[in-house]
Amino acid sequence: MRTACIRTALLGTILQAGLLAGCGGGEPSGSTAQPGTARPVRTSTDGAAGLPVDARKVMQERNLSPDDVTAALRTYMPSGRHDDFLMFASSGHAGQVIVIGLPSMRILRTIAVYTPESWQGWGFGAGNDVIAAGAVDGKVMTWGDTHHPGLSRTKGEYDGQWLFIADKAHARMAVIDLRDFETKQIVKNPIAISDHGGAFATPDTDYIIQGGQYGHPLAWEYADIEEYDTRYRGHATFWKFDRQRGRIDVENSFALELPPYWQDLFQVGWGPSDGWSFGNSINTERYTGGIEKGRPPFESGVSQSDTDYLHIINWRAAEKAFRDGKFTRVNGFPVLTLDTLKKENILYFAPEPKSPHGVDVAPGGDFMVVSGKLDPHVTVYSFAKIQQAIAAKNWSLDPYGIPVLDFDAVVEARVELGLGPLHTQFDQQGYAYTSLFLDSAVARWTLGGPYEKLNPDRPWSLIGKTPVHYNIGHLAVPHGDTPKPEGRYLVALNKWSIDRFAPVGPLLPQNLQLLDIANTGANMKLLYDMPMGIGEPHYAQIIRADLLKPWNAYPEIGWDPHTQAVSPHAPKQGDEKIVRRDERTVEVFMTAIRSHFKPEHVEVLEGDRVIWHVTSVERALDAVHGFMLPGFNIMLSIEPGEYQRFEFTADKAGVYPFYCTEFCSALHLEMMGYFFVRPRS
Numbered sequence: 001m002r003t004a005c006i007r008t009a010l011l012g013t014i015l016q017a018g019l020l021a022g023c024g025g026g027e028p029s030g031s032t033a034q035p036g037t038a039r040p041v042r043t044s045t046d047g048a049a050g051l052p053v054d055a056r057k058v059m060q061e062r063n064l065s066p067d068d069v070t071a072a073l074r075t076y077m078p079s080g081r082h083d084d085f086l087m088f089a090s091s092g093h094a095g096q097v098i099v100i101g102l103p104s105m106r107i108l109r110t111i112a113v114y115t116p117e118s119w120q121g122w123g124f125g126a127g128n129d130v131i132a133a134g135a136v137d138g139k140v141m142t143w144g145d146t147h148h149p150g151l152s153r154t155k156g157e158y159d160g161q162w163l164f165i166a167d168k169a170h171a172r173m174a175v176i177d178l179r180d181f182e183t184k185q186i187v188k189n190p191i192a193i194s195d196h197g198g199a200f201a202t203p204d205t206d207y208i209i210q211g212g213q214y215g216h217p218l219a220w221e222y223a224d225i226e227e228y229d230t231r232y233r234g235h236a237t238f239w240k241f242d243r244q245r246g247r248i249d250v251e252n253s254f255a256l257e258l259p260p261y262w263q264d265l266f267q268v269g270w271g272p273s274d275g276w277s278f279g280n281s282i283n284t285e286r287y288t289g290g291i292e293k294g295r296p297p298f299e300s301g302v303s304q305s306d307t308d309y310l311h312i313i314n315w316r317a318a319e320k321a322f323r324d325g326k327f328t329r330v331n332g333f334p335v336l337t338l339d340t341l342k343k344e345n346i347l348y349f350a351p352e353p354k355s356p357h358g359v360d361v362a363p364g365g366d367f368m369v370v371s372g373k374l375d376p377h378v379t380v381y382s383f384a385k386i387q388q389a390i391a392a393k394n395w396s397l398d399p400y401g402i403p404v405l406d407f408d409a410v411v412e413a414r415v416e417l418g419l420g421p422l423h424t425q426f427d428q429q430g431y432a433y434t435s436l437f438l439d440s441a442v443a444r445w446t447l448g449g450p451y452e453k454l455n456p457d458r459p460w461s462l463i464g465k466t467p468v469h470y471n472i473g474h475l476a477v478p479h480g481d482t483p484k485p486e487g488r489y490l491v492a493l494n495k496w497s498i499d500r501f502a503p504v505g506p507l508l509p510q511n512l513q514l515l516d517i518a519n520t521g522a523n524m525k526l527l528y529d530m531p532m533g534i535g536e537p538h539y540a541q542i543i544r545a546d547l548l549k550p551w552n553a554y555p556e557i558g559w560d561p562h563t564q565a566v567s568p569h570a571p572k573q574g575d576e577k578i579v580r581r582d583e584r585t586v587e588v589f590m591t592a593i594r595s596h597f598k599p600e601h602v603e604v605l606e607g608d609r610v611i612w613h614v615t616s617v618e619r620a621l622d623a624v625h626g627f628m629l630p631g632f633n634i635m636l637s638i639e640p641g642e643y644q645r646f647e648f649t650a651d652k653a654g655v656y657p658f659y660c661t662e663f664c665s666a667l668h669l670e671m672m673g674y675f676f677v678r679p680r681s
C-alpha cells in the first residue's frame with residue numbers, strides 16, 4: 001500500500017490545532033474566524049447612495065453595511081412569497097427531520113420520525129404502531145439519532161416523492177411520504193444494533209443503502225473484544241424499496257458482511273458508475289480501545305495508520321448473488337458473507353488518507369471525492385481508473401483477502417484545501433465545495449478532467465475559502481449530490497455557534513449559515529445565520545420546491561394516512577355512534593368539524609378497552625383540529641379529511657374533559673366534550 005504523499009507529520013500539528021478538542025470539548029479552533037471579533041462601528045453608509053431615504057436611515061440606525069443590506073435583500077421573503085428550495089435536514093438525537101425554506105432559512109415544519117412529538121400527534125395514540133415496529137428485541141425505542149436524510153431519486157435525480165432517514169443509535173431506517181410529510185414505516189436492521197445512520201437511494205430508488213459504523217458481532221450477539229478480528233463485523237445493508245406500496249420490502253432486502261473497519265457513509269454512483277456504491281471506513285487498524293487499562297484511547301488508536309479503505313461495492317453483482325440465493329441468514333436476514341463477496345467480485349478497497357470521512361460522487365458519476373480529517377487534501381478517485389485497476393488485478397489483499405487496489409493507479413488528483421476537510425458538494429459550474437472543520441471554512445475548488453472546459457485556467461485547484469462560524473460539519477447545495485446540481489446557495493451546517501446569538505444557557509443552538517455561491521467569485525458571500533435550537537442537523541438535502549407536490553388536505557374524507565386510502569372504518573357524518581362490542585370493549589365513532597366533536601358525551605365502564613375512531617370531516621385548507629384525552633397520554637393531530645384510530649384501557653373511573661388542541665375557530669374553546677368512565681360497582 002502506498003502512503004508516500006501523506007504527511008504523517010501533519011497529524012501532530014492538526015491535533016494541536018484542536019480537532020479532538022473541537023470534537024469533544026475545550027476551545028474550538030478557527031484560524032480564519034475568531035470568536036467574538038467585534039465588527040467595526042460604521043459611521044457612514046457608503047455605497048447606500050441609490051437607496052430610498054428610509055432605507056438609508058435604517059442602515060444608519062442599525063449599523064448595517066451595504067453588504068448586509070444586499071444579504072438581507074437576497075433572503076427577505078415578502079409576506080406570502082414562497083421559498084425557492086426546501087431543505088430536509090436531520091435533527092440528530094432529536095430523532096426528527098426539519099424542513100427549512102431557502103433562501104429565507106425559515107423553519108417550515110418538523111417531521112416526527114423516531115421521537116414522539118405531540119404537535120403532530122405522533123406517538124400519542126397515532127403513529128404508535130409505526131414506532132413500535134422499530135422495536136429492538138421487543139423493546140420500543142422512543143428516540144432516534146437521525147443523520148443523513150436521503151431523498152428518493154429517478155435517474156439519480158431527486159423526484160420529490162419519498163424521504164428516507166436512518167437512526168444511527170439503533171440501526172433503523174424510516175420512510176416518509178412527501179405527499180403528507182408523514183412517517184410511514186420504521187424498520188429495524190436485524191444484523192446491526194447501531195450504525196452510521198446513512199441513507200442513500202440508488203439512482204432509481206431500488207435500494208436504500210445503510211452503512212455500518214462501530215464493529216460488533218452481527219445481530220449483536222456476545223463475543224469477547226479479544227475476538228474482534230474474527231467475530232466483530234461491519235455491514236452495508238441494501239433495503240429494497242417498493243415504490244408501489246411506499247414501503248421498504250424487508251423480504252427482498254439484504255446485507256453485505258464487511259470487515260470490522262468502522263464504515264460510515266455509502267454514496268451511490270450514476271452514469272458511468274451506475275450499479276456501484278462507495279463508502280469509507282475509519283478503523284482499518286481494528287483498534288479495540290481500553291483507556292482504563294492504560295491503552296491509548298480510541299481517538300488515537302483509530303488514527304494510527306496513514307490510510308483506511310474506500311469501499312467500492314458492485315451492488316448489481318451483490319443483488320444478483322442475493323437473487324441466486326448465495327446468502328446465509330443472520331438473525332433471519334440474508335447476508336452475503338465475505339467469502340461470497342470475494343467469489344462474486346462484489347467488494348474492492350482503495351486506500352484513502354487519513355481518517356477519512358464521507359465520500360461524494362461528482363455530478364458526472366465519474367469521480368469520487370474523499371476527505372481525510374487529518375489530511376489537508378481531498379483525494380479524487382477516478383471511476384474509470386478503478387475499473388482499469390480491477391481489470392488488471394492491480395491490487396494487494398487485506399487481512400480478509402479483499403482486494404486493495406493500488407492507490408496511485410486509481411487516484412486522479414489530490415487538492416490541498418486546508419485543515420479538517422469533511423464533506424463535499426458540487427455545483428453545475430465545475431466547482432466543488434468542501435467543509436473544513438478545523439479551519440471553520442468552506443473551500444471552493446475546481447474539478448478537472450471533463451469539467452475542465454468550465455474552468456479551463458485552473459483544474460484541480462483551490463479557488464478560495466470563506467470563513468464560517470464555527471466548525472462546520474456537513475454542507476449542502478441544492479441538488480448538490482445529484483447529476484444536476486443547482487448551485488445557487490450553500491448551507492454550512494456548523495456544529496458550534498459560540499457568540500453568534502443571544503445567550504440561552506449552556507446548550508447552544510447550532511448555526512446554519514446560508515452562503516451565496518452564484519453571485520460571487522472566489523469569496524462566497526455569507527447571507528444569513530440561522531440558529532437551530534431544536535436538534536443537531538448532520539446532513540441535509542435541498543430540493544427545488546416545485547418538485548414537491550404535497551397535498552394541502554387529504555384527498556378524501558376518511559383518509560387513513562397509513563394506507564393512503566379511505567378507511568372502511570372511518571366514522572361518517574351522521575353515523576357517529578358508541579357501540580358496546582362485548583362486556584369489556586367499547587368502540588367510539590367520532591367526527592370533528594368546526595367547532596364540535598360528535599359525540600360530545602362518551603361514556604364507558606371502568607376497565608373497558610376503548611377503540612376510538614375519529615374522522616375530520618373538514619375540507620378547508622389549514623382547518624386542523626387536535627384531539628387530546630387527559631390522563632391517557634392521547635394527543636392526535638387531525639388534519640382535513642384525516643381518519644385516525646387509537647386504543648387504550650379506561651382503567652380509572654372519573655370524568656375527563658377532552659378538547660381540541662389546535663386553535664381552529666372563534667369557538668375553538670367550546671370544541672370539547674366529556675369522557676365519562678363510570679365505576680363498575
Ligand code: RUQ
Pocket residue numbers: 147148196265357358422423473474538539
Ligand atoms: S457524518 S460531519 Cu454522520 Cu454525516 Cu460527517
Ligand code: CUA
Pocket residue numbers: 594595624625626660661662663664665668669671
Ligand atoms: Cu378544533 Cu380547535
